[in-house]
Amino acid sequence: MSRTPIIAGNWKMFKTGSEAAAFVNEVKQAAANVQGVEAVVCAPFTALPALVEAAKGTSVGVGAQNMHWEESGAYTGEISGPMLVDLGVKYVILGHSERRQYFAETDETVNKKTHAAFKYGLTPIVCVGEKLEEREAGSTKEVCRVQTLAALEGLTAEQAAAVVIAYEPIWAIGTGKSSTAEDANEVIGYIRSVAADKFGGETAAKIRIQYGGSVKPANVREFMSASDIDGALVGGASLEPASYIALVEGARA
Numbered sequence: 001m002s003r004t005p006i007i008a009g010n011w012k013m014f015k016t017g018s019e020a021a022a023f024v025n026e027v028k029q030a031a032a033n034v035q036g037v038e039a040v041v042c043a044p045f046t047a048l049p050a051l052v053e054a055a056k057g058t059s060v061g062v063g064a065q066n067m068h069w070e071e072s073g074a075y076t077g078e079i080s081g082p083m084l085v086d087l088g089v090k091y092v093i094l095g096h097s098e099r100r101q102y103f104a105e106t107d108e109t110v111n112k113k114t115h116a117a118f119k120y121g122l123t124p125i126v127c128v129g130e131k132l133e134e135r136e137a138g139s140t141k142e143v144c145r146v147q148t149l150a151a152l153e154g155l156t157a158e159q160a161a162a163v164v165i166a167y168e169p170i171w172a173i174g175t176g177k178s179s180t181a182e183d184a185n186e187v188i189g190y191i192r193s194v195a196a197d198k199f200g201g202e203t204a205a206k207i208r209i210q211y212g213g214s215v216k217p218a219n220v221r222e223f224m225s226a227s228d229i230d231g232a233l234v235g236g237a238s239l240e241p242a243s244y245i246a247l248v249e250g251a252r253a
Contacts (some may be wrong), residue, residue, distance in 0.1 A: 003208050005224065005251040006038040006164060006231035008063060008125055009238025010093060010212075015043060017050035024054035026241040030248075032059045037251045038231070041238070042093050042125070045079055052088040063091030063125065066099060069112035081120030092117055093233070095151065096127045097170045107150035114151055118159050125164045125233065126151045127212070128191065132171035140169070140187060145194050157199045161206035166233040167191060172213025174235060181219075184211045185226035192228055217246035224251050 015023065020043050031039045042063035043051050052062050068078040084092060094117065095110035110126065117124040128147035130140045144167065152160050167188050169179055179187075188209045196204035211223050212233035223229050231251055238244050 003206065003230045004036065004038050006040060006208055006210060007238075007244075007248050007251045008040040008042055008091065008093075008164075008166075008210065008231070008233050009244055009247075010065065010096070010233055010235050011041065011043045011047075011239060012065070012098070012235060013044060014239055015047050017047045020047040020051040021054040023241055023244075024051060024058065024060055027245055028055070028058040028060055030245045034059075034245075034248050034252055037248050039248045040091050041244075042091065048084075048087050048089055056088075061090050062088065063093060063123075064089050065093045065096070067092050067094070067113060067116065067122075069109065069116040071116075081116050081122060084122060085120050089122065091123045091125055091164075093125045093127065093166075095147070097129060097168060097173060101170075107147060110147075110151050111153050114163070115154060118155070118162075123162065123164060125166055125210075127166045127168050127233070129166075129168040129170050129213075135169065135171060141190050144187060144191050148191050148194050149198065152195065152198060157203045160195065160199045161203045164208045164210060164231075165191060166210040166212045168212035168233060174214070176214050179211070179213060181222045181226045181229070184213075184223060185228050188226075189228040215247070217243055217250060220247050220250035 040061040042065050064084050094113045099105040114124045128144050130143040134143050192204050208230040210231040210233045211229050215232040215234045216237040
């Protein structure tokens with residue numbers, strides 16, 4: 001089954017609103033010329049209004065990096081799904097390892113947020129992946145199985161098919177190290193089999209699974225040539241316009 005590759009830039013805690021708008025103005029024409037690839041930028045909350053405005057009428061999609069599962073409430077510092085939808089945001093990253101490590105994100109909260117994303121019409125980009133010690137212990141697949149099943153718990157098959165999963169080995173995030181395309185493809189194929197066991201092969205074949213972890217223009221084509229890898233969730237290499245466009249071009253089927 002043909003799946004549209006998706007390149008999602010995760011800007012983390014970088015770029016102001018004006019910087020975000022300037023970025024989109026620089027990449028929008030080049031992004032429009034790349035067919036068959038979904039190009040997304042996930043920015044800090046403060047940059048989202050300017051980013052959405054700059055991206056109107058372009059092929060660049062806009063995402064947030066987190067959200068709360070409740071519609072509203074006494075949750076100081078949090079942002080809800082309806083707030084993101086009101087801005088015009090279409091995607092949201094959930095369960096990134098940095099959220100799990102530094103901000104007490106759990107499999108349970110990731111699942112709640114995934115359900116909330118669908119409730120409000122957002123496409124969730126759900127992150128899974130192992131720590132270095134888990135990899136060295138041979139637990140990579142088990143960690144990914146547990147995280148994937150937890151994230152997808154309670155979803156319909158239709159919702160599961162619409163989830164974007166990002167396999168991000170934690171030891172490869174921001175370190176300059178990356179899994180080989182062969183290893184990443186093996187784990188991603190396993191994640192797809194986990195989804196198939198739960199929802200059936202037809203649904204699992206529709207799920208787009210990205211690789212994340214020090215992806216850059218120099219290696220993106222290698223990853224994209226693998227059978228089960230459907231794109232990349234990219235940190236540092238997505239911050240510069242030329243690099244971002246090279247990533248999108250490298251994902252072209």
